[in-house]
Amino acid sequence: MSLDWVGLGILAAFVVLLLVFATLGRTLPATFRPLPAFEKLEAAIERAVEAGERVHVSLGTGSVIGPESAPAMAGLTVLSKVAAATVMSDRPVIATTADGAMAILAQDTLRTAHVRARAVDRYEPTSGRMLGATPYSYAAGVPVVLATEGVSVHVLNGSFGAEGALVADFGERRNAFVVGGSDDAHAQALLYATADHPLVGEEVFAGGAYLKAGIFHNASLRAQDVVRVLVVLAILIGTALRTLGIGL
Amino acid sequence: MKIGAWILWTAVAMAFGGVVLAGYFVDLPMLLELRLLFLRWAILLSAVALLLGILNLLAAHLHKVNTQEKGWPYSALLIIILLGTLVLGLVFGPDNRVVLSLFEYIQLPVEATLMALLAVSLAAAGVRMIARRRDVYSLIFIGTALLVLMGTAPWPFGGSGLSVTFGWMRNWLAQVWAAGAARGIVLGVALGAITTGLRVLLGADRPYGD
Numbered sequence: 001m002s003l004d005w006v007g008l009g010i011l012a013a014f015v016v017l018l019l020v021f022a023t024l025g026r027t028l029p030a031t032f033r034p035l036p037a038f039e040k041l042e043a044a045i046e047r048a049v050e051a052g053e054r055v056h057v058s059l060g061t062g063s064v065i066g067p068e069s070a071p072a073m074a075g076l077t078v079l080s081k082v083a084a085a086t087v088m089s090d091r092p093v094i095a096t097t098a099d100g101a102m103a104i105l106a107q108d109t110l111r112t113a114h115v116r117a118r119a120v121d122r123y124e125p126t127s128g129r130m131l132g133a134t135p136y137s138y139a140a141g142v143p144v145v146l147a148t149e150g151v152s153v154h155v156l157n158g159s160f161g162a163e164g165a166l167v168a169d170f171g172e173r174r175n176a177f178v179v180g181g182s183d184d185a186h187a188q189a190l191l192y193a194t195a196d197h198p199l200v201g202e203e204v205f206a207g208g209a210y211l212k213a214g215i216f217h218n219a220s221l222r223a224q225d226v227v228r229v230l231v232v233l234a235i236l237i238g239t240a241l242r243t244l245g246i247g248l
Numbered sequence: 249m250k251i252g253a254w255i256l257w258t259a260v261a262m263a264f265g266g267v268v269l270a271g272y273f274v275d276l277p278m279l280l281e282l283r284l285l286f287l288r289w290a291i292l293l294s295a296v297a298l299l300l301g302i303l304n305l306l307a308a309h310l311h312k313v314n315t316q317e318k319g320w321p322y323s324a325l326l327i328i329i330l331l332g333t334l335v336l337g338l339v340f341g342p343d344n345r346v347v348l349s350l351f352e353y354i355q356l357p358v359e360a361t362l363m364a365l366l367a368v369s370l371a372a373a374g375v376r377m378i379a380r381r382r383d384v385y386s387l388i389f390i391g392t393a394l395l396v397l398m399g400t401a402p403w404p405f406g407g408s409g410l411s412v413t414f415g416w417m418r419n420w421l422a423q424v425w426a427a428g429a430a431r432g433i434v435l436g437v438a439l440g441a442i443t444t445g446l447r448v449l450l451g452a453d454r455p456y457g458d
Contacts (some may be wrong), residue, residue: 001274001275001276002274002275003273003274003275004273004274004275007272007273008273010253011269011301011328011442013275014442014443014446015446015450018446018447018450022452026273063294063296064288064290065287065291065294067439070440070441070444070445071440071441071444072439073444073445073448073453073455074264074440074444076453076455077453084413089401098296098300099294099297099298100296100298100299100300100301101293101295101297101298101301103297103300103301103304104297104300104301105455105456107304108455108457109455109457110456111457112457115458116458121273124253125303125304125307126307126308126311128303128304129301129304129305129307129308130301130302130304133298133301133302133357134359136358136359136362136363137359138356139359139362140362144319145324146319147319147321148312148317149320151345151359162363162366163362163366165366165369165370166362166365166366166369166372169369169372169373170428174374183437183438183440183441184443185430185433185434189368192389193370193373193374193377193389193393194369194370196374196380196381200433201432201433201436201437202266202436202437202440203438204437204440205437205440205441205443205444208453214452216450216453217447219438220444220446220447221443222442222445223443224436224439224443227439228439230434231435231439
């Protein structure tokens with residue numbers, strides 16, 4: 001039996017940092033930099049609820065069984081918070097995805113929000129749905145949802161490829177409030193141009209912390225920052241050593 | 249849901265996730281076999297979920313047709329084509345020429361059209377971005393995009409000194425600045441993905457509901 005000590009060490013560091021920051025979260029609250037996309041989202045949701053319009057959360061075109069599931073999991077947290085805010089409105093939030101399993105998770109998230117608000121009779125299973133099984137068939141289904149459901153807030157929080165630009169653009173064409181985030185660097189560049197409020201880099205995972213989803217979400221951002229500084233230091237030290245001709 | 253139920257789901261998620269994660273770090277044959285077994289189960293469940301997703305899609309569009317909502321004829325068309333493709337696939341098999349033709353002559357052209365539409369959408373989005381967000385970052389974004397376009401696009405009357413200069417600038421931007429920035433983004437995304445996964449493994453996030 002052999003162990004990957006480096007990998008286990010990094011994993012253990014992450015777990016310890018998460019638990020430490022979650023424990024310290026109440027006594028030493030974190031201060032995060034301004035992130036307009038999520039800060040303006042709350043106001044946009046309030047406006048949509050008052051105007052009788054709908055919020056749409058897109059969980060992307062990635063599958064649950066793959067690395068692209070992580071941004072969609074972060075998107076489920078955003079969906080949970082949006083669902084809590086809109087559950088008693090005339091038009092509760094709807095969520096769409098290109099993966100069947102992710103659609104079931106979206107339905108579970110929406111149902112949980114309804115149960116917590118004691119409004120389970122208002123829950124509709126079709127409010128979490130799969131639009132198409134491939135990225136572009138999903139993108140083709142989005143404008144129909146935006147038009148027929150009267151969407152005015154369009155949140156993209158999941159894994160997208162180039163089709164993410166089209167999905168965001170469909171929202172912009174309806175003058176909706178569009179937040180666009182993906183885990184793919186190329187898609188992020190496209191979303192920067194098409195979405196009014198793009199999420200860059202790891203910001204796609206920050207929704208939970210900015211929407212106050214719990215101390216573990218705040219702890220996650222703090223743990224990421226600490227590990228990022230350590231990684232940057234390791235890169236700089238490695239570069240300096242290689243420049244000096246010292247092999248690692 | 250009762251209090252005991254979510255504890256059970258969380259324990260199951262943590263146990264299965266923990267075994268799969270441990271399989272990446274501990275080289276133990278039994279653990280590797282368990283990891284592969286769990287992943288095979290996940291693939292099977294994902295296939296069943298796809299079927300449920302399609303049924304859900306069907307239910308949503310049937311509701312639209314029944315209530316004659318705006319755009320219901322499109323929903324009716326979707327239902328007819330969905331069921332037609334399903335019947336053809338079940339009768340002739342997925343490798344049959346008729347079934348493959350549906351993908352070759354309908355699905356692929358439609359998806360290719362959407363990809364082509366993307367180029368037009370991006371050009372329009374660039375113009376819109378200048379109008380809406382007049383900040384330094386947007387100007388840098390547009391300026392860089394124009395430089396890369398000029399360095400990539402063919403120039404009239406063959407190559408010239410200017411085209412060589414733009415080509416060099418394009419390579420410098422793509423290989424130095426863009427590659428470095430992309431690595432930074434990928435690093436940040438990886439850290440975010442790790443913490444998101446750990447939150448699910450620790451039971452702090454429960455995407456399977458309470």
